Amino acid sequence: MLSFMRKISCKIILLMLLVATMGSSMLGAQTSASAATPSPTWISAKPERVAEDLNDAAQLSAFTDGIMNVHIDNFQIPGAVISIVKDGKILFAKGYGQSNIEEGTLVDPETSLFRIASTTKLFTWTAVMQLVEQGKIDLDTDVNTYLKTVKIPKTYLQPITMRHLMTHTAGFEEGGVGYQITTDPKKLPVSISETLAKHMPARVRPSGEMMSYSNYGASLAGLIVEEVSGIAYNDYIDKNIFVPLEMEYATVQEPVPASLEPYAVLGYARENGQFATRPLTFEGGFRPAGSGSVSANDMAHFMIAHLQDGRYGDKQILKPETAQLMHSPSFVFNKRLPAMDLGFYEMNMNGLRVISHAGSDELFNTAAYLVPDKQIGIFVSYSGGDGGAAAGGLAQAFFDRYFPLQEVKLSPESTVLENSLQKYAGSYQFTRRNHSDIDKFFNFLVKISITVSDNRLSIGSGADQQVYAPIGPDLFQEVGGTNQMGFRTDAAGKVTYLFLDLLNPMPLEPTPLIDQTKFWLPLLGISVALFITVLTGFAYRRREIKAMPKVQKWAVRLSAATAAWALVTFAATFLVVLNMNLIDRLSRITPSLNLYLFMPILFVGLTLAMIALSVLAWKNKYWTLLKRVHYSLVALSAVVSSLFFYHWNLLGWHFG
Incomplete structure (x- = not known):
């Protein structure tokens, strides 16, 4: 939750940390563009490979062990866990490393509780959809209709709806300095409504206009679940999700209940060449956005339910039509790019549509990937180290092995090549940022610069550079890769937004000179x-x-x-x-x-x-x-x- 931008893949980190490059970021240097238009070239993706058999248990175990063990060593991770499901069953589940180094406790996929940070939002969104199918919430009604203790100001004519909250298009600014988390369990529990009333961010764009990932919006949805159902958020999630899915080692309570405390994985940081425990961070009143602690096997139950249209065993937590609606595009930046579903964000992994959510704080990194068309789900979580990069690397390695991308050649469209790409060049900043408070300053250096050369767009420089070639109007694909970027332009052709599929749901917009x-x-x-x-x-x-x-x-x-x-x-x-x-x-x-x-x-x-x-x-x-x-x-x-x-x-x- 604290570092959502670190959690998809190592390339995302490189993109976001371009500001660390003194020459280009500190001085805002731009590479001069070439106005020349070369003849059409082919953009080749990865070479064709033969898919391995996912049902070969021994092979899957050896492959996963190899990846996880390498990641634990390379990314300095003390403990990790993974569960993989297919066709309604747990295909593979295993723990790696230790959950408590001092006591020598090994990670157990059945009982070890990993903090899952923003992946908790999937529980909140599932709870919302349960109330939607009961007719207690309408996705397109003003959320003020359901709120009793907090009211959202009418900054714009368009009201904020539950659909806006679930697609991160409510238009809130980002905030958090001084109040987003606590490390003191004595300050818990904290009222969700009081927290959201005290720390309400400004509305900075009309609802429905563009995505801007929002912990506040997810917490607001959790408050609505609480006030519409008449049941405290923690109790609602436990009664309506964890119990029917037989998730015995799962909680959104902070700190975890006494009965589960022996199974809680400790958070570690590297210090003087050794792992040292660090205090956990708690979300407090923002818990619907990130307070979950779950075992890998229990998360497997949750993935199975979503992959089977809400069914787990003989229990149905969502009706099939509700689950399908939740997994369908609800906000589309560009029809050729991954969409934002109701709570899940889409990814394109080797040509497969993946619905996903990840979570990250200073001590834990988590990711969940669901492939509805293949009935496959992957959950992975790491305690400490660079787990964000590890999760992205694991997912890509998995899809490369079991669902390798067949070679695809895309020819840039001539209509794009005839136009100059200069309008796309420049500095871009994330829509997820602060405008009103001291938080704004912490985005001073967080920019992405796009340059033009040889009729292609580039992000970064040197070994970290990503080059994109045009494949359609306002659409580009990474040369030698599968990543894509798209732009939105106004009636005059001026760029208004940038979308990188690696960063769904966090688009960018041109940075004003000031x-x-x-x-x-x-x-x-x-x-x-x-x-x-x-x-x-x-x-x-x-x-x-x-x-x-x-x-x-x-x-x-x-x-x-x-x-x-x-x-x-x-x-x-x-x-x-x-x-x-x-x-x-x-x-x-x-x-x-x-x-x-x-x-x-x-x-x-x-x-x-x-x-x-x-x-x-x-x-x-x-x-x-x-x-x-x-x-x-x-x-x-x-x-x-x-x-x-x-x-x-x-x-x-x-x-x-």
Whole structure:
């Protein structure tokens, strides 16, 4: 839940962390585009392979053991578990590593409870659909109709419906600094309604317009389940999902009930070459979005029920037509790209339609993949290490072995080749971001840059570069791969949204210049340079300054104080605030953050004083012309810096 963007595959991580590349991200550099249009070329996918027999138990066991053991070593994972189902039965289930290193307890697929973070949402969405089929919830009715303790403001004419919540198209901004999680079990339990009322994010786009993955939206759906059914969320999930599916080692309660506590897998982090336990993170009032703890075998029961249209054994948790509706596209970015179903997001794995959901926090990484057409489901979860990359690698290896992609050759459409691709180039930012609170600043460096060269689009550079060639209007496919990207454009042909199938359901949109690093970093760089000249000049001209008239002397001293405070504030902004520990950032407002926020305010006060003295300097002709110009430029740099703090919500205490 905390790091949803890490959980699909290693390539996603590379895409999202392009900001770590100083040259392209920090300076916003763009590769120059080629306007030349080459002759049509073929885009070849992976070479044809022969599928292995999935029903060969020995072969499946050897293959899975090999993948999991390698991942545990390479990604430094202390414990992992997997279950694979097919045709209504558990085909394979096994634990790897240890659930408690200190006690030497091995991971057991039947009883070991792994935290599944955002995969919990599948329980919430299933509960919603149960109430839909009972006629208690309508997918397309204003959610305020069902809410009793919380009301969503009518920011836009379009109301938010349950369909919008389930497809992440409600239009909420993202939030979380200081309140999304807690590491203190003594603060639990927490009321869902009180939490959602206290920390309601702003609506930043009309509902139904575009996806923006939202933990708040899922939690709101859980609250509706609670208030419509008249049963507490935890109890509803247990009674209507876990009990009928015989999920005895499953809970959404935080911390886990005492009866299940002996089976809870501990979370670990790598420290000095060894694994060290870390406190679990709890969702509290956001638990419908991420509080689940489940064993692999119990999750297999849940997957079987969904693959069999709601049936598990002689129990039916959803009617067939309800389950089929839940698994059908409900929001489509482009008909040739994976859609968003009701709660599940679609993936294309070697030509197969996969419905999926993953989950991630600082200690656990989980993923569930269902292939309805093949009656196959895969659940995998990892405690610690880089489990997000491991899960994506496991899934791709599985499909490559048992459902290898047959060689496909796609010819770019001539209508696309005739047009310039320049309109697609530029910086893009995720729709899932904050606009109103201090959270906004943590997206300052999170951008993806697309460049054009040789009539193709590129993301990243060097060994991490992904190149896409056009295959249709606003549609591109990875050269030598199967990943695709699509764009939406307005009536004038201007790009409005970018969709990468690897990042469903988190599309992007063009980054306005004022949000780009290439706008701010040069300005801040020039300002820093001017501030440094002030301090060096102040050091070298001490005698001259001392001999100045009193007002001029204080004006120079003010410029030095402003410059010094600016440099200290910038250092704190990037080295302290931007690098805050994620757990600290989302669980509490730290004293250091509260203290830091005084710094930009004091800096603005110094800036205003410098502006006033700049006016006096020109009016009364202080110093030489060159020195007055320099003084004014320093004041202007202070204004620019103040605007930076204001724009990124660092001016004052903007907490959600």
